[in-house]
Amino acid sequence: MDRRQLLGWGGLAAAGVAAAATQLAAARPGHAAPAAAEAHAVPPATRPGGAYDRYVAKLAAEDRFSGVVLLSHRGRTVLSRSYGMADRERGIHNHEGIAFHLSSAGKPFGAVAILQLAQRGKLSLSDTVGTYLTGFTQEIAEKVTIHHLLSGTSGLSTPDEDLQRVFQSREEVHEFYEGWARRAKPVAAPGTPTDHSGAEVAIPALIVEAVTGTTYWDYAQEHIFGRCGMSGTAFYTRPQWLADQHIAHSYMRQADGSRVDAVRNLDKGSPDPFQLGKNPARGFIDAPGDGGFATAPDLVRFAQALGDGTVLDSPYAELLTGAKFPHAPQGGGLRDGRTTPADASFGAYMMPVSLINGQWVNGRAGVNPGSVASWNIYPDTGWVGVILGNHDDVPFQEIIQREIQAVIG
Structure with missing residues (x-):
């Protein structure tokens, strides 16, 4: 498997969209604060200033992360952090309203x-x-x-x-x-x-x-993104990627150690041996069934819409993430040989789903030169985690593992 297969299909962390997603509340971020009893259920590591927050901030300070991380609990944003630049040439910083390239993380839309x-x-x-x-x-x-x-x-x-x-x-x-x-x-x-x-x-x-x-692009825009209220999500074209100030540019590491803007340098490619010469901006638009761009809050809205019947009736939402076949067991208690421990992992529709410490964790991840994307749904406790980045050198597996540890322990 090449790196895109490894990171995209496996999702690095447990992936899918909750078979039990009906437990997610329909509330939108920004509504009233959770009740006191619910607040006690929020793990300290996920709160602002917690271990996960400090970990991502340290990566950003070391120039090892540029992007957005978001944690939502039952529809309410618990942690939202943005680091780095969406467009260095125009001086635009990353923030919650910036859309990032999804790569394989967009495949479940199909x-x-x-x-x-x-x-x-x-x-x-x-x-x-x-x-x-x-x-x-x-x-x-x-x-x-x-x-x-x-x-x-x-x-x-x-x-x-x-x-x-x-x-x-x-x-x-x-x-x-x-x-x-x-x-x-x-x-x-x-x-x-x-x-x-x-x-x-x-x-x-x-x-x-x-x-x-x-x-396919128009169908998904109307019947998935539109229904979910995902106003910042689309299959943007390269001209839009260049012109729209709400789309993060992908910065690829070059062999000499520099990073280049993939969108403005179509002649440049990735030196990564697993994606040698690739530049995601060379495609005018992502291939049908793949990719797209999304903001972090939009991916939370997608997770909520799967749970409240907005995009799929409950039986079909369950069918989406129902375990279809077991992945081969791996030594050391690690799922698919990766750094995220799992009790068991299964193939589902366009994603894997995993049991970690007795809880389902479902989502999808993807990697392209200059970009990383991951969204995970924790249906047993109502959490959603999103990681979106726009440059190379990100310790992606480790960030996802830290998110899982912060939510599940």
Whole structure:
């Protein structure tokens, strides 16, 4: 697995969107302060000035973090901190209203879109790819189902991408990835867990388009972001990324130790051997089913909307994060060999879900050159944690682990 697969699919910390998300209250940040009894339930490490707060502040002081961290308890913001610059050239600081690149942390939106159509009777999760799309081999069209794609068990490969290509329009991006998805090949029987196959992300987005008659980007904007009140979240284009002062630029570390603005330097690429030469700004817009930009409060709103029936009826919200298959056990009590301890971890729809110290932790994380993103939902206690960053050198695994420790202990 390359670094994008490792960080994106595994989520680094337990991921998914709470199977028991109905426990999250519908209250919005900024409402009345919690009752005294509820305040006692807030772990000291998560309060302003607590261990987690001090840890992130130290990273920022050492130039090892630039971005936003947010912790919300039952809809009320408990901790919100912003560090560093969103746009150094224009002197714009990071703050809660800044949108950050999500990378793989945006993939669950595609699963939500499919489940919305399923609950409306527009499709069935047992339908095969060929029910809606043409141009795929018979082995894929007739044997790979929507369930296989969403659960990461399609057995499909990820076609090679042209990391040097600079796209110039939404239409060009769409045409490329529509053809790119059709180049996927079966490498295992359907039902076999697949290592974060890109085709498993692109094909469901194409199915959404075939069923609705609109682009995936527009569908998600109206039926997910719009319903949730996620006013700062969108599939922004590169011209918007350059012009809008509410979008954080991604700063990539170069081989000489400097950082460059990816959006203003399309000729520059990442020296990271796992993403060699990649620059996320070369895509005019993120591929259908992937990425997007979001603010930290918007990701909390998304978590709340999953719990109160805004975007999915309760049975389908539970289906989104229900454990589909167990991940292989790892030595030392660590989930998937990473630094976050877990009792057990399972594949779900476009995300893993984990049990840590007997509690469900669900969310998703993603990494691209110059950006990191993570959102976790703790359904048993009503917590949501968000980490959004816009430069390289962030100890991402460690920050997520510290968040989990702060909330769960």
